[in-house]
Structure formats: C-alpha cells, structure tokens
Amino acid sequence: MHLAEKKTVSLSFRQSEYVYDRALEVIPMGASTFSRNPHLFVIGASPLYIDSARGCRVRDVDGNEFIDYSMALSIIFLGYAEPRVSAAAKAAIDDGLIFTLSCPQESILARTIVDLVPCAEMVRFCKNGSDSCEGAVRLARRHTGKLKVMTVGGYHGFHDWYIASTARREGVPPAMAEWVLPHAYNDIDAVERTIRTQAGEIAALIMEPVINIEPRPGFLERIRELTLRHNIVLIFDEMKTGFRLSIGGAQAFFGVVPDLAVFGKALSNGFPLSALVGKRELMRQFEDENCFLSASYATEKASIAAALKTLEILEGEPVLEHVWSMGERLKVGIVERIERHHLTASLKIIGFAPMTHFVISETAGFTVAQIRSFIQQESVRRGVLFVGYNHTSYAHGPADIEYTLDVYDEVFALLSRRLADGMLADRIEGRTISSFGVRGIS
Numbered sequence: 154m155h156l157a158e159k160k161t162v163s164l165s166f167r168q169s170e171y172v173y174d175r176a177l178e179v180i181p182m183g184a185s186t187f188s189r190n191p192h193l194f195v196i197g198a199s200p201l202y203i204d205s206a207r208g209c210r211v212r213d214v215d216g217n218e219f220i221d222y223s224m225a226l227s228i229i230f231l232g233y234a235e236p237r238v239s240a241a242a243k244a245a246i247d248d249g250l251i252f253t254l255s256c257p258q259e260s261i262l263a264r265t266i267v268d269l270v271p272c273a274e275m276v277r278f279c280k281n282g283s284d285s286c287e288g289a290v291r292l293a294r295r296h297t298g299k300l301k302v303m304t305v306g307g308y309h310g311f312h313d314w315y316i317a318s319t320a321r322r323e324g325v326p327p328a329m330a331e332w333v334l335p336h337a338y339n340d341i342d343a344v345e346r347t348i349r350t351q352a353g354e355i356a357a358l359i360m361e362p363v364i365n366i367e368p369r370p371g372f373l374e375r376i377r378e379l380t381l382r383h384n385i386v387l388i389f390d391e392m393k394t395g396f397r398l399s400i401g402g403a404q405a406f407f408g409v410v411p412d413l414a415v416f417g418k419a420l421s422n423g424f425p426l427s428a429l430v431g432k433r434e435l436m437r438q439f440e441d442e443n444c445f446l447s448a449s450y451a452t453e454k455a456s457i458a459a460a461l462k463t464l465e466i467l468e469g470e471p472v473l474e475h476v477w478s479m480g481e482r483l484k485v486g487i488v489e490r491i492e493r494h495h496l497t498a499s500l501k502i503i504g505f506a507p508m509t510h511f512v513i514s515e516t517a518g519f520t521v522a523q524i525r526s527f528i529q530q531e532s533v534r535r536g537v538l539f540v541g542y543n544h545t546s547y548a549h550g551p552a553d554i555e556y557t558l559d560v561y562d563e564v565f566a567l568l569s570r571r572l573a574d575g576m577l578a579d580r581i582e583g584r585t586i587s588s589f590g591v592r593g594i595s
C-alpha cells in the first residue's frame with residue numbers, strides 16, 4: 154500500500170502483540186537488543202517486530218509499512234537491502250563464508266579503511282562495538298601502564314570496564330567502577346580537573362565525538378591537547394559518527410585526530426562488523442600474543458565483502474552530500490513545524506543533519522514519556538516510525554522527507570491541541586513508553 158493512502162487508516166498491531174507475548178516466554182524483555190525492546194515503543198499502537206525492509210521503509214509483522222528514521226539503530230546507511238551490498242555478501246556466502254584461515258579480503262578492507270580514516274594506520278576487526286571498545290581500552294592500558302579510563306558522556310557497549318560506571322552495573326564487580334571516570338559531554342572544566350588531579354593514573358579518554366548535540370567550539374581540540382600532554386590515549390568511539398558525518402568519520406570532519414578509534418554500523422550497511430583502528434605503535438601491541446583481542450567470527454567473509462562494497466559506494470557516489478542534504482531538509486522542516494504549532498517549550502530538534510535528535514520536555518503536567526508516546530502513536534498511524542531521532546540514509550529521498558514533514562505537521566497540530574486541552578494522556582491508545590520493564594512488571 155502506498156504510504157499516502159495510510160494517513161487516516163487505523164492500523165492493527167495484533168501480530169506484533171502476539172509475537173511479543175510469545176517472545177516474553179523465551180526471551181527476557183522480548184528482544185535481545187536493548188534498543189529494540191518493545192517497552193520502548195507504545196505497545197498496542199506501534200509495531201514491535203519488523204519482518205522485512207527495503208530502502209528507507211520497514212514492514213512490520215502485521216504488514217504495515219513505515220518510513221524508518223532509526224535505520225536499524227544507525228546501522229543502515231545506504232538503505233535496507235542495498236542490492237549491490239547484498240550481492241557482494243551473497244557471493245561471499247557461496248564461497249563458503251568463513252574458513253580455517255583468514256580471507257585475503259580482510260587486509261584489502263583494512264587498507265581501504267587506512268586510506269580513509271586519518272588515525273588509522275592499522276586495523277583489527279571484531280563483530281561489534283563493545284568488543285572493539287574493550288580492545289581499545291586494553292591497548293591504552295598496556296601502552297601507558299596506567300589503569301583508569303575517562304568517559305565523556307557516550308555509550309561504549311556492555312562490557313564491565315564501561316558499564317561499571319552506569320546504573321546498569323548489576324552483576325559487575327563493584328571494584329571495576331574505581332577505574333572508570335565518567336564526565337558529561339561538553340564539560341571541559343570537569344575533564345580538565347580530572348586530568349589535572351589524576352593524569353598519572355589515566356590510561357585513556359574514550360568518547361563519542363558527537364553525542365546528539367554538537368561539541369562546543371574548541372571542546373574536542375582541547376581534549377586532544379590535554380591527552381597528548383599527559384600521555385593519555387585518546388579513543389574516538391565512532392560507531393555512530395563513522396562514515397556518517399564524513400567518510401573519514403568525525404575525526405576528519407573536525408580535524409581532530411585521536412590515537413585509536415572504533416568503527417562499525419555504517420561501515421558494512423547492516424552486516425555484523427566493527428573495526429578497531431589506530432596508530433601503528435599502539436596497534437602493534439597485538440603482535441604480542443599476551444596482549445589479546447580475538448573473535449572466532451571476525452574474518453567472516455560476507456560482512457567483509459559487504460563493507461568493501463559499502464565503502465566503494467560511499468567513495469564513488471554522492472552519499473554523504475545526499476544524507477546531509479536530506480537530513481538538513483528534515484531538520485529545517487521540523488523546526489518550522491515546531492514553531493508553527495507553538496511547541497518550542499515542549500520540543501526541540503538538535504544535532505548535525507545526518508543524525509538529529511528530538512529533545513522533549515515535560516509540558517502542562519505531561520511527562521516526557523507521555524509526549525513521546527503520543528508523537529510515536531500519531532506518527533506511526535500516518536506511516537512514519539518515530540523513534541526520537543533521525544538517522545537519514547542514502548535511501549531517503551525528497552518525497553520521503555516531504556511526506557514525513559506533512560505527517561509531523563498533523564501530529565504536532567494534534568499534540569499542541571492535546572497539551573492545551575489536557576487530554577493528551579487520555580488519547581494514548583497503547584501502553585506509555587517506559588525506559589525499562591516488560592508488560593505487567595513495571
């Protein structure tokens with residue numbers, strides 16, 4: 154069905170709910186990825202499981218179709234099921250997929266990344282961001298002989314060294330928290346204070362170069378200066394910014410070159426692959442077999458072939474220009490509509506064009522979760538899968554953006570009305586989004 158025909162259609166999510174109920178019996182929380190958990194969606198008024206996807210559209214298990222702006226948690230950059238990437242991966246599967254020894258494409262891909270990414274002199278592949286970040290921290294600790302790691306607001310996976318500093322640390326030895334020093338993004342004074350007082354113990358500073366908001370002028374440069382001066386390894390976690398802000402990542406975009414960096418997501422357009430890259434002097438520590446990073450599936454050929462094809466397309470076609478231009482059009486259009494419907498106190502959109510985020514504020518006694526749920530429900534009803542951020546892709550065209558802006562025009566008008574008449578909570582037809590908990594528990 155064409156999206157435009159769906160504007161007033163009331164959608165069924167019965168199959169999504171059925172799958173959820175069944176999944177809960179065998180999968181804690183109903184999904185293995187935190188950000189794909191049904192409780193982050195308005196259960197009953199939103200899709201919970203996706204069956205297939207193509208371009209910038211996803212089709213849920215009830216057969217409903219939506220324009221997607223999460224793009225599989227920022228993983229899909231060229232579009233779902235990009236035929237050339239799929240063909241390259243399929244050929245690799247037919248070759249046997251994974252072997253007793255590495256395949257030659259592994260080093261071809263490493264060389265391609267070295268050519269594109271400023272800090273990359275050598276590369277090691279893993280399957281996910283958590284492992285690559287863990288590897289980076291290990292290199293920094295061995296290189297400096299120090300133990301503590303500073304973080305600056307980002308997310309770096311589920312491993313103990315990092316998660317010990319968060320609320321999600323159940324099951325992690327409390328002692329791990331002694332070695333991780335969290336800081337807020339853009340708070341250069343706090344970063345400076347820690348370095349001034351503890352530099353002798355700090356092995357690494359790991360950060361996402363951009364976390365939703367832009368870095369304050371000089372923030373990244375100052376961090377680079379301080380880490381260099383105090384023998385602290387600077388690690389950029391570019392899982393989200395990599396290849397998205399520019400083909401050389403945030404480090405090329407800002408001209409601030411870290412010592413190590415982690416890439417994934419856009420790298421292989423959906424195939425499971427991450428890369429830990431960096432200065433030769435640091436990376437070569439892995440040549441000592443007792444400085445260890447290894448993964449059985451790291452050299453699986455389909456993902457490597459997919460990454461090679463993805464990078465070829467990124468280099469050969471105006472992908473970055475397109476993504477920036479679509480993202481900018483969307484951002485400007487959303488700002489206009491927020492203003493048109495007098496929602497500036499409740500809603501903002503922030504961030505660079507290829508990765509913008511909605512910031513929702515409590516308004517008129519309604520919580521952020523309620524407002525978010527209402528926007529999601531009404532957007533979904535009109536064919537847009539609102540998730541609170543927009544990671545546009547090469548597959549989003551001008552017509553998709555215009556359609557989405559028309560949807561937001563209607564949704565924001567409704568939101569404005571419901572905030573004014575105090576009926577917002579009554580109009581949420583599904584279960585209000587919760588940050589945690591499964592049906593019947595929270």
Ligand SMILES: Cc1ncc(COP(=O)(O)O)c(C=O)c1O
Nearest residue numbers: 281282283308309310390392393
């Ligand atoms: C910036 C960043 N670092 C690390 C990770 C962890 O990656 P993974 O879930 O592949 O282990 C993520 C995942 O979303 C991420 O966004």
